[in-house]
Amino acid sequence: MNQPPVVLSGVSRRYGDGPTATLALDDVTTSCPAGSLTAVMGPSGSGKSTLLHVAAGLDRVDAGSVTLAGVDLSGLDETSLTRVRREHASFVFQAYNLMPALTVRQNVSLPLLLAGREIDRNQVSEVLDRVGLAALAGRRPAELSGGQQQRVAIARAVLTRPAVVFADEPTGALDTQTAAAVLELLRDQVRTLGQTVLMVTHDPVAATYADRLLYLVDGRVAAETGRADAATIASTIARLSSLSARTGSLR
Numbered sequence: 245m246n247q248p249p250v251v252l253s254g255v256s257r258r259y260g261d262g263p264t265a266t267l268a269l270d271d272v273t274t275s276c277p278a279g280s281l282t283a284v285m286g287p288s289g290s291g292k293s294t295l296l297h298v299a300a301g302l303d304r305v306d307a308g309s310v311t312l313a314g315v316d317l318s319g320l321d322e323t324s325l326t327r328v329r330r331e332h333a334s335f336v337f338q339a340y341n342l343m344p345a346l347t348v349r350q351n352v353s354l355p356l357l358l359a360g361r362e363i364d365r366n367q368v369s370e371v372l373d374r375v376g377l378a379a380l381a382g383r384r385p386a387e388l389s390g391g392q393q394q395r396v397a398i399a400r401a402v403l404t405r406p407a408v409v410f411a412d413e414p415t416g417a418l419d420t421q422t423a424a425a426v427l428e429l430l431r432d433q434v435r436t437l438g439q440t441v442l443m444v445t446h447d448p449v450a451a452t453y454a455d456r457l458l459y460l461v462d463g464r465v466a467a468e469t470g471r472a473d474a475a476t477i478a479s480t481i482a483r484l485s486s487l488s489a490r491t492g493s494l495r
């Protein structure tokens with residue numbers, strides 16, 4: 245596939261109507277090349293989560309188009325959207341969204357089960373090994389640390405080798421060391437399997453793991469850069485934040 249796995253063209257997303265409406269995304273055009281890790285950054289309310297959600301087909305756009313793994317999401321009904329997401333995307337959120345009654349192995353296998361696909365025990369073992377959880381496969385989420393739970397969520401997200409992994413603040417609840425391990429893991433997926441990761445983060449250190457940085461201000465793309473160090477990222481955010489006019493209502 246030559247087309248980048250995530251393409252947004254002129255995307256706008258408005259919440260609400262009239263004077264209280266918010267233009268969460270305002271004519272956003274960007275794309276994530278295959279085998280890249282993109283960090284989406286910007287001040288609070290700048291539209292980062294909305295961008296992630298529309299790119300993943302979890303939320304609809306009011307204008308423009310979104311293409312995920314070569315499929316134009318415009319006009320797809322809910323069933324088709326679910327199918328596209330299931331085939332091409334997976335998700336890692338700050339809240340790990342693990343099933344408390346299931347073991348680590350069962351949690352990781354869940355997407356296959358839901359997709360009605362056969363569960364290859366070796367494949368599951370390999371992924372558990374890769375994220376360093378092989379010895380904990382029989383435990384339940386409550387018996388794991390936060391970092392271990394996030395690694396289960398990542399193992400679950402990458403098991404089926406989806407084209408795109410969408411991650412919303414994946415390290416937000418983790419200490420520095422555990423966050424680094426989780427980010428290494430995501431970067432490893434990109435390098436070894438050519439997967440594409442789109443990650444929202446507030447953390448300039450987390451963003452140093454990205455190949456590409458996308459800065460949003462007031463729902464618009466304010467800057468797009470390549471890899472950068474944490475100090476450069478932090479100063480870019482500070483500079484861009486000062487440009488934000490967002491008051492929570494439509495400008």
Ligand SMILES: Nc1ncnc2c1ncn2[C@@H]1O[C@H](COP(=O)(O)OP(=O)(O)OP(=O)(O)O)[C@@H](O)[C@H]1O
Nearest residue numbers: 259260266268287288289290291292293294295492
């Ligand atoms: N469901 C909704 N209904 C109304 N307004 C919304 C909704 N979701 C988001 N918004 C508004 O859209 C704008 C963008 O929100 P979004 O959550 O995408 O920003 P963000 O950059 O992810 O913020 P944060 O960093 O604080 O999580 C904000 O002004 C927000 O208040």
